[in-house]
Amino acid sequence: MENILTVRNLSKSFKENKVLKSIDFEVNQGEILCFLGPNGAGKSTTINILTAALQSDGGEVLYKGEKIGGRLHGYKKQLGVVPQDIALYEELSAERNVRFFTSLYGLHGKELDAAVDKALEFAELADKRHDKVKTFSGGMKRRLNIACAIAHSPDIVIMDEPTVGIDPQSRNHILDSIKRLRENGMTILYTTHYMEEVEAISTRIIIMDHGSIIAEGTNESLKEEFQNEKRYFIEVEDTMSLNANDFYSVEGVKNAAIKDKQIQIISLKGIENLDRIIALLSDKDIKIRNISSETASLETVFLKLTGRKLRD
């Protein structure tokens, strides 16, 4: 995998407040790298330093092996930036906005026309191209902001919490479009505090908290690493002849509880024991109505790492 960005020892303070505590990470060509962390973790600060909107106190950023400082202009041309706060001209039409931002990257003439058309199509706003932005919903503005960021076909698209406060339909549209950008060869950096989004789109995840990277991996590897239990919920017809202690004879069972007609079992992951649990029930002639298991979530990973929930 080709490395496209390298970040070393990045630190940033606002007065005495250490917001980034010397973080290191790499971005690989073609990935959807998600920064997951609660409000105040330092996601936007990291992103803003990567886009050169903000200066770090220490550390360095390398684009394809070279420090960005020396060739800032060329580097910035390879970025598409969707900031946390929507940046659009409300009084201008959708098309005028895309045209303006894209022309800043040096596109003009027919090349500019084609790029603007393509980006508006991509954001599914082609039919609204002549409407003023001030008439748009929050979700449409977000989509238009993305169109403005990608029309010049950047290498890297950086999006900072682009789905906050928008309707579910626009949210899904944005998540789908991010996958399409990747299919078109772009590398995506995406910040969010919604773990569901990370689970839906990420190819790799960096979890941040209090200005540090506290975990890094894929959706699967993080869950594997930090979640060593699974939960079963078994609905039965009758629990009269059953005692929670019965289940402790099954290998791997750490905890068992009976609540009304539901048996809740916490078991060590990696030990296949559901067949023995079922056998135990059928030995007692207990009819099973339903079995479900809880899959590990990134929320449990975060909880394990910090003792707190992702969303306060």
Ligand SMILES: Nc1ncnc2c1ncn2[C@@H]1O[C@H](COP(=O)(O)OP(=O)(O)O)[C@@H](O)[C@H]1O
């Ligand atoms: N311009 C600024 N001046 C002072 N403090 C700031 C500034 N920008 C961010 N911070 C502080 O830095 C911390 C991290 O903020 P931020 O990077 O925006 O986090 P996130 O994007 O993860 O919510 C917060 O405590 C925030 O209050």
Ligand SMILES: [Mg+2]
């Ligand atoms: Mg932020």
